[in-house]
Amino acid sequence: MVSSTKTLFGVAALATTVLGHGYVIDPPARKPGPAMAAACGQQMFNNQNSDIYGNIQGELQVARNQADFDASKCNVWQCKGFQLADSPAQNVQSFRPGQVVPMTVEIRAPHEGTANVSIVSTASNTVIGSGPLISWDVYASNAAPIPADQTKFDVTIPEDIGGQCAQPGDCVLQWYWDARSIDQTYEACVDFVVGGGGGGGDGQAPAPSSPPPVASPTAPLPTSSASPTASSATSSAAPTPTAAPQDPVGGGSGSGDGSVPESFTLDTFIAWLRTKAGGNNARRHARQLM
Numbered sequence: 113m114v115s116s117t118k119t120l121f122g123v124a125a126l127a128t129t130v131l132g133h134g135y136v137i138d139p140p141a142r143k144p145g146p147a148m149a150a151a152c153g154q155q156m157f158n159n160q161n162s163d164i165y166g167n168i169q170g171e172l173q174v175a176r177n178q179a180d181f182d183a184s185k186c187n188v189w190q191c192k193g194f195q196l197a198d199s200p201a202q203n204v205q206s207f208r209p210g211q212v213v214p215m216t217v218e219i220r221a222p223h224e225g226t227a228n229v230s231i232v233s234t235a236s237n238t239v240i241g242s243g244p245l246i247s248w249d250v251y252a253s254n255a256a257p258i259p260a261d262q263t264k265f266d267v268t269i270p271e272d273i274g275g276q277c278a279q280p281g282d283c284v285l286q287w288y289w290d291a292r293s294i295d296q297t298y299e300a301c302v303d304f305v306v307g308g309g310g311g312g313g314d315g316q317a318p319a320p321s322s323p324p325p326v327a328s329p330t331a332p333l334p335t336s337s338a339s340p341t342a343s344s345a346t347s348s349a350a351p352t353p354t355a356a357p358q359d360p361v362g363g364g365s366g367s368g369d370g371s372v373p374e375s376f377t378l379d380t381f382i383a384w385l386r387t388k389a390g391g392n393n394a395r396r397h398a399r400q401l402m
């Protein structure tokens with residue numbers, strides 16, 4: 113009995129290690145819900161709903177068992193397939209140009225990789241601006257305790273963001289962690305709008321009026337060979353996002369279901385509460401905005 117108990121504990125500990133990972137817990141990021149299930153399939157939904165900290169490659173393994181998996185509908189490389197329609201309206205943040213936004217990431221198990229936070233246009237699945245708002249060349253290394261500024265840091269909304277993120281779903285604040293050596297990629301998306309100049313509407317974000325548009329299938333984000341720290345980050349192709357397509361998201365047919373499952377667990381809530389206690393300065397890359 114004892115040995116089998118030990119074995120069980122061993123397996124549980126191992127599973128915890130292997131299945132560790134991370135997610136953005138503040139501001140609130142997208143969660144799996146009915147719209148995600150409609151877009152990506154029930155099994156992939158179950159996979160993420162039971163462990164939101166998991167990686168995209170894990171989702172794609174699940175997808176292999178889904179005969180009806182439609183990669184273009186799921187668009188898993190954008191926000192892990194999570195959909196705006198599954199977010200309560202109050203989760204859509206309302207930012208001002210130039211606003212400093214504190215973020216908190218929970219890393220449940222480290223794997224050394226690279227990471228960044230960018231503003232991504234969902235329609236084109238491209239990064240808005242000249243690069244990420246913050247980035248790390250070495251992130252969540254197993255070799256040492258994770259530096260505090262990798263899990264609590266600030267990003268600054270660009271001053272020149274214009275009207276590109278006016279409507280919920282136009283843009284996401286995307287945290288992206290890529291552990292290349294083990295082929296595990298983690299994402300979390302914070303929905304937000306940037307107000308077009310009305311100074312008064314800071315408190316409440318507009319309610320999502322339509323499902324987010326779908327980008328071209330599985331197009332990975334453009335890789336920039338230039339280090340994001342380089343001040344001369346001349347973007348050769350300044351992204352000019354096209355207007356959001358009029359047709360609603362393919363998988364959005366099920367998004368009319370208003371029930372939004374609450375997947376915020378007690379321990380993530382506690383972790384979130386803790387994060388309210390204070391902040392550390394992150395190594396932030398200054399961006400030159402024009």
Ligand SMILES: *[C@@H]1O[C@H](CO)[C@@H](O)[C@H](O)[C@H]1NC(C)=O
Binds near residue numbers: 226228239333334
């Ligand atoms: C963010 O990091 C990933 C992985 O290192 C990289 O492929 C991507 O290009 C980066 N994003 C930006 C906007 O630099």
